[in-house]
Amino acid sequence: MQFRLEKRREPSRVVLYSAPLIAVLLTMFFGAIIFSAIGYDGVGAVREIFLTPITNSLKWQDLAVKASPLIIIGVGLSIAYRANVWNIGAEGQYIMGGLAATWVALLTHGMGGFWILPAMMVAGFLGGAAYAAIPAFFKTRLNVNEILTSLMLTYASVQLIYYLVRAPWKDPMGMGFPQTRRFASEALLPNIVPGTIVHAGVPIAIIVALVAWFVMSRSVFGYQVKVVGSAPHAARYGGFSENKTIWLALLLSGALAGFAGALEVSGPFQRMVPGFPTNYGFTAIIVAFLGRLNPLGVIFAGIIMAITFVGGEVAQTTIGLPSSASGIFQSMMLFFLLAGDILVRYRLKRVAPQGEARA
Amino acid sequence: MTLNRRTMLKAGAVAAALPLLGSRAFAQTEPLKIGFVLVGTINDNGWNYAHNQARLYLEEQLGDAVETVYVENVPEGPDCERVLRELAQQGCKLIFATSFGFGDSVIKVAEQFPDITFEHATGYMRSANVGTYNARFYEGRAVCGTVAGHLSQTGKAGYIGSFPIPEVVMGVNAFVLAARKVNPEFTITPVYLSSWNDPAKEADAARAMIDQGIDVIAQHTDGPAALQVAEERGIVGGFGQGADMSAFAPNAQLTSIIDNWGPHYVKTAQAVIDGTWESKDSWPGLAEGEVEIGAYGPKVPEDVVAAAEAVKQGQIDGSLHIFTGPINDHTGTERVAAGVTLTDEELLSMDWYVEGVIPPA
Incomplete structure (x- = not known):
């Protein structure tokens, strides 16, 4: 028996938007089965990973802090992907944003002034955008695939951190450990809920997503991005420049990733360390898709991904699940989402059986 | 959504107070x-x-x-x-x-x-x-360095480290100081991987250094990857770090430093x-049993085992401290005068290499 995928003329909107939810539910269901089958408490694993972070109020601050960089980067990526521009190197742009902000923080160390933190944020924006400009340049001038260039530049940026924290930016009081000095208080992101770790980056993430949603759904720019992405020929006839869209998509997603980097380094990290790259840029790719490339959806997706991270640690301590379990759950979620997407847009059609037909 | 988030932030403040309640x-x-x-x-x-x-x-x-x-x-x-x-x-x-x-x-x-x-x-x-x-891992490093000094034919060792922090630098120095007591021409090249556990990078670094002529390898990272490469390439050998790793390199593991x-x-x-x-x-060491030396591998002849055990015993009974001068730094300038021993404070802030270390670029 053979099957063929046939494009649906009009994918159902209800199904389109409920697919991520179904993917999460399927992940929980199959996760429970898989982990039971290999000898863990499967139901417990699902409960600890997906429910404890929501029901235990102590975990909310962790969710907020973990989700906010994912949301900011995910929003940028969702815009780029809408335009059919495949920026895979958000991790590198996040790093460059963090480094640019660090540079400002170190340069202004001991100066004092309210302007330092905003200057770091601007530096983060510019650092991320500048790094994303490289794939944009090669894409528009030489038609080099941006997937490759943006991804490979990520590894270059990691090496740049190592170089900077080992030599020019090394903490003079750090016992030789490759890290910068701790930022002065003017360069630290303020906490907005006393007694928790919730920093100013959390509301900023929500604002970024709301603004992006407004721009994408209400402005000519948003329309242009969507048209260039979904119907390049029509866009050309309509007078929208494809190159300009590529530039905008990459610069914007890079700038947001860089901004997230600036927030992270001035918030949770408080200094640049070799451990700064924590895969937020890569995880945000899943977040963008899980959020249906819609900035509002990205907020929910960011929180769901944060839940799996935080829950993964809960499951380690309470039921002794290995640390790779949360990775397995995240991968299953992406798998079910992508598989679901295929079925939403295409229908499975049986091709005329050749002899051995089965029911 | 904003409403949700706002409620969540409020709850966060309440949440912050909870650990206080739980701390009875x-x-x-x-x-x-x-x-x-x-x-x-x-x-x-x-x-x-x-x-x-x-x-x-x-x-x-x-x-x-x-x-x-x-x-x-x-x-x-x-x-x-x-x-x-x-x-x-x-x-x-x-x-x-x-x-x-x-x-x-x-x-x-x-x-x-x-x-x-x-x-x-x-x-x-x-x-x-x-x-x-x-x-005091450096005490174990001194034993390994002694074995390396005796067995290395090229007189060149590689050292795979994570970060150049004092603890790692101290290990590199102890290793080469001990090796140079046996072979004054002995040199060591450290490389730093910026990770404690990246088997692929560890193996790559080991291969690259073997290609450059080292025949002994030591590592201050968490796993046996470098030793596996040593086994595969048939060089003189390397050392288990943290635990006995002979299961991964039955011939190449000369001995191991076991953390207890x-x-x-x-x-x-x-x-x-x-x-x-x-x-x-x-900060205990060999004497207290927190650092142990594992079994010696099949390639280590009896006289070398005896020499290594003597270094171990010397450190246990206190007659030997590997960081006793004269010690020159890697540029040849004297850093520790004859008969002087570095203090623990000096060791814990060590940021210089002794003679025989070829510093990484």
Whole structure:
């Protein structure tokens, strides 16, 4: 028996938007089965990973802090992907944003002034955008695939951190450990809920997503991005420049990733360390898709991904699940989402059986 | 959504007060809950494996008086902070953070949980409820260096390190000082991978250095990857780090430095139970049995075993300290005068290489 995928003329909107939810539910269901089958408490694993972070109020601050960089980067990526521009190197742009902000923080160390933190944020924006400009340049001038260039530049940026924290930016009081000095208080992101770790980056993430949603759904720019992405020929006839869209998509997603980097380094990290790259840029790719490339959806997706991270640690301590379990759950979620997407847009059609037909 | 978030933030403030409620002293009958934070997995057959073995030893020794949990693969950064808080909120009264880069997080979280005892392995920052502990690995390195000095044919060794922090630099120096007592021409090339556990990079570094003519390899990372390459390429050999790694390199492992954290964990847990714990730095070595030398491999002839054992015994009875002058730095300038021994403080801030080290670019 053979099957063929046939494009649906009009994918159902209800199904389109409920697919991520179904993917999460399927992940929980199959996760429970898989982990039971290999000898863990499967139901417990699902409960600890997906429910404890929501029901235990102590975990909310962790969710907020973990989700906010994912949301900011995910929003940028969702815009780029809408335009059919495949920026895979958000991790590198996040790093460059963090480094640019660090540079400002170190340069202004001991100066004092309210302007330092905003200057770091601007530096983060510019650092991320500048790094994303490289794939944009090669894409528009030489038609080099941006997937490759943006991804490979990520590894270059990691090496740049190592170089900077080992030599020019090394903490003079750090016992030789490759890290910068701790930022002065003017360069630290303020906490907005006393007694928790919730920093100013959390509301900023929500604002970024709301603004992006407004721009994408209400402005000519948003329309242009969507048209260039979904119907390049029509866009050309309509007078929208494809190159300009590529530039905008990459610069914007890079700038947001860089901004997230600036927030992270001035918030949770408080200094640049070799451990700064924590895969937020890569995880945000899943977040963008899980959020249906819609900035509002990205907020929910960011929180769901944060839940799996935080829950993964809960499951380690309470039921002794290995640390790779949360990775397995995240991968299953992406798998079910992508598989679901295929079925939403295409229908499975049986091709005329050749002899051995089965029911 | 904003409404949700706002409610959540409010609840966050309430949440912040909760640990205060939960911090009432535990009744005597309840077991002491102990958390371990690990930078890699317990299956790395090295550093984290050794800490987990010690955790099991602790459970075995103190039985019902303790209960332990561990979290693996914790990155050195804000994620560690979250894990520490998670353990604290789950009722751990004693938490061991077992990697250097956890330091900032331990200090920060310890401030929020003043009634919980934290111990940070290989760190240097202490506070009222944060102690540090380490082992004198350099004593083991001196034994390995002696073996290397005897057996190396090219007189060149490679050293795969994580970060050039004093602890690692100290190991490189001890190794080459011991080797040069046997072969004055001996040199060592360190490379730093910026990771404690990246088997692919460790193996690549080992291959590259073997291509450049080293025939002995030592590593200060968590797993056996470099040794496996040594076995595969048939060079003279290397050394197990943290645990015996002969299963991965039956011929290439010349000997191993075994970390024996168990007694320290038992002692610390008992002190917390008895209420006698106080913040200090603990730095035992071969003499106390916290650092052990494993079995010698088949390639090590008896006279070399005898020489290595003599270095070990000398360090146990105190007649030998590998950092006793005269010691020159890598440029040939004298740094330690004849007969002078570096103090622990000097060792713990060591940021220079001795003669024989070819510093990385």
